Amino acid sequence: MKRKKNHFENKTALVWKMAIGSAFSWELAKLVGSDHPYLAPLSVVLCLQTTIDQSIRYSFHRIVGTIIGVILTAYLVSHLDMNGWILGLIMLGATFIAKWLRLDETVLHQVALTIVLIFTFERKSNDYALDRIVDTIIGAVIAILIHMFLFPPDFTKKAATSFEKLTRQLSEILLELSHWIQLEWGREKAKMMEDKINLFSQELHNTKDALNMSSKSLKFNPFSKKHESILSMYGMEIKKMNQGYQYVSTIVGTLKEWEKEGQPSSYDQMEVGNHLKTLSEFFENLEVLQQNELKKEKETDLQGLLDLLPSKMLLNSQPSYKLYRDSFYLETKKLLKSLL
Incomplete structure (x- = not known):
């Protein structure tokens, strides 16, 4: 609309x-x-x-x-x-x-x-x-x-709309990954998730194009200073979306192989699912134009999650499926460091 x-x-x-x-x-x-x-x-x-x-x-x-x-x-x-x-x-x-x-x-x-x-x-x-x-x-x-x-061209709103759609997509993918391991394990959701990630990849490309066009539309625009700073912030945030795309692409592969091996422990299901939910909430609220207080709150959640990861890896000493569990935690740790 x-x-x-x-x-x-x-x-x-x-x-x-x-x-x-x-x-x-x-x-x-x-x-x-x-x-x-x-x-x-x-x-x-x-x-x-x-x-x-x-x-x-x-x-x-x-x-x-x-x-x-x-x-x-x-x-x-x-x-x-x-x-x-x-x-x-x-x-x-x-x-x-x-x-x-x-x-x-x-x-x-x-x-x-x-x-x-x-x-x-x-x-x-x-x-x-x-x-x-x-x-x-x-x-x-x-x-x-x-x-x-006279009404100089400015496509900042179009770029903002595209970015908001992108954050919702990534948030939904992460939430579905959480549901997969916690509630729908064994239903072979890998193919469906791969299709959604491919659609997200296309939307990521479209958003980059929209940001690029918005930036070009402000060139020689005498009233563009405010929107130039906004687009600069979007340019930094799109890097987080890139990291998110790389993350979900890797995690789907890990869960796909893990599902073939059997049923994870209830501890693994709970912890992995909760981590994915936290990331889903973060990307859901990743908007450049939001209040700084809300953004700082979500960053604090991610910092707490990052601090807990090493201890969770040590606490969960069950040898079964250690490869998949450790792979998930390492990828999550890498993502969190890039987001903070």
Whole structure:
């Protein structure tokens, strides 16, 4: 529901930006004497990309491509016959020059587009080539300014939603692992848990992408300081999710092999299950925007669990299934150290 709302808000902002930017750019182009003011709003529409950074890059490539196309085409068009073969030869030469200069692929597209339009309109209006350069610059600049100061793109909420979903998934996996050893031993839940961990891995990848996109969306955003600090915290917390993924992947393998060997002692079932429940509670409450008091409380729980692990390993001296029990405690100890 939140994702649909954010998507709707982004589309609404884009509608307003295109309308306002087109109006201002048209009037400004007319003000500077353009006979083809429609070229300015055309640039506004094209240069309004997903993020400000992408808009700046696209605008630069569009301006460079337009200038190159005009320089290489305007003179030739007025002295050559207008037909498809001439158009193709001019485009081939101009785009190869742009490629030789190692310019971006977007620039190549803009060079080709400019050649087609100049080839079509320059004979009808001698001012078209100059207007195209000036109006393109006007439209690109207005698009960037509007993108920066009118509802600037910010995908922090989207990243937060994705992260919250991720923490719930990991918490549920840990809780199910606890139920497996305490209540459902012998039901061969390994395959089901492996499938859930694979889904978690995909969501982890999606969340990293969302955080990356959010970070890019704040570049050149004049109002982004608060959200930059939030994203920085998410960046640190995602490392804990990585550790959690490695942990559950290993623990499922350990429990799978342990289940094949037989029934663990009631002591092992109780202790292993309780450790997994504690970890489940920790990840359930792992939210960057929560109150610091709650977070410190959960960290204290993990520290207490870490302090108890060595003594629990020594207390439980039963020789049966020692390999699996010790493997679980060692992996848990490694995870706890990475979380604290």
